[in-house]
Amino acid sequence: MPAKDSNGTALADGDSVMVIKDLKVKGTSVTLKRGTVVKNIRLTDDDDLVECNAETVKGLVLRTEFLKKA
Numbered sequence: 001m002p003a004k005d006s007n008g009t010a011l012a013d014g015d016s017v018m019v020i021k022d023l024k025v026k027g028t029s030v031t032l033k034r035g036t037v038v039k040n041i042r043l044t045d046d047d048d049l050v051e052c053n054a055e056t057v058k059g060l061v062l063r064t065e066f067l068k069k070a
Contacts, residue, residue: 003047009069011050015041016070023066030056037070038062 003011006020016039021034032054042051050067052060 001047003043003050003064005068006065008066009040010070011043011064011067013041013043017041017050017052017067018070019062020066020068023062025057025060028057032057038067 005011005017009011012015016037019032019036019038020057022034024030025032032046036054038052038054038060040052044051044061051065052062065068
């Protein structure tokens, strides 16, 4: 089963996604704001998770339910 964003659109390696709600990043004081675009995602073995690098935080793992394809 392929990874899907919050709208059910299939995601692939290298896609750009947008955060659909403010997300606090555990272990830091950073909050990813709604509408932040994250480029060049990498799919993981778990269909509900993607790896990415935001401009302020490297090595993030985000849940696909909080993302939509940009």
